[in-house]
Amino acid sequence: MRKKQFVVIGLGSFGSSVAKTLYTLGNEVLAVDSDEAIVREIADNVTHAAQVDTSDEKSLRDLGMSNFDVAVIGIGSDVQASIMATLIVKELGVKYIISKAHDEKHAKLLYKIGADRVVFVERDMGVRVAHNIFASNILDYIELSPDYNIAEIVSPDEWYGKTLRDIDVRANYGLSVIAIKRDHDVNIAPLADDIIRPNDTIIAIGATKELSKFENIFGR
Template structure:
């Protein structure tokens, strides 16, 4: 579970809020327009109304206490830039800001954003799943059951081969690739030895990959 601050309740902010809550995270939402918050009052109790370009308003939220702060403002780039910068000045641990253009992304990254996302409904769902688990680097949904996940190797696998760990039988997933920095070895041999730097590309059902991720926590 992560503690999350989401600033800006436009379409993307709404989707992100719903997904973060469904994954069991502790969420606070903020917008200066009260009408954008009304439909969320039954879903979440930690709701604030305020202009986050005001440093005193932002300071009052205790931004340094959140694991992640999201800036989901797509219609006013100046405000997004100011809020992103203020969050970092006030000690925010990790800031993810919304951008609509590449030039906006560059300015946001230069002014405090740790990560920039380009919003749509699908990316809100994907982003919520990814940031809710430190051991899930990325994933690609294939259908309602199967996805490809990028995860680290379990500690007990290190120094052993794929054959020795028998990952397929133990967790019902298939290892389709091993990523190392900028290179990916697809369909690795069963004699491949796991090491700590490996990012594994596995294909399987969510419930089976969740079992692996639980073993890492």
């Protein structure tokens, strides 16, 4: 399977967190910022890092924007720079664009010029967004520590009609199911004979590396 290719433009706390997390999940990541020191700092934690003027179309075009599956625009506070970067990557043919917004007005402008998704996030949300955009099954991602995390997972098609015993999540994926959400009900501490239905949400806890493996299996 071809590795996903991501470009992250704007390497503040949020953008850096997204870029590093996507890279640890095994993706090709180009990190871009106009600040040389920031680019130098992240270089060892991504596939490629580049210092360019993020509002200059030619500079971004030279980086081969059309080759990327997803662009994450991490510029939030500088509204004009955020809008320009979003507009440029859209025109250069990036397939899916996620932009960080400063407020609701900013978000509306981003959607109008072509952003596919707009997020309102702070520093500690970068990892969560990275996991969500990499694997569409991951609804939410909560860091308990650098080594352990909780994930909300849309049940994969392969699990439908099977019990937790049949799936054996712990043995096969290294995860522990701590709850199942169905419609408005939450089954806390589900039993081995509980059956997974379409659209169930699985709440699982596990080591970071095991959740990463799961994402690689069921990622979009």
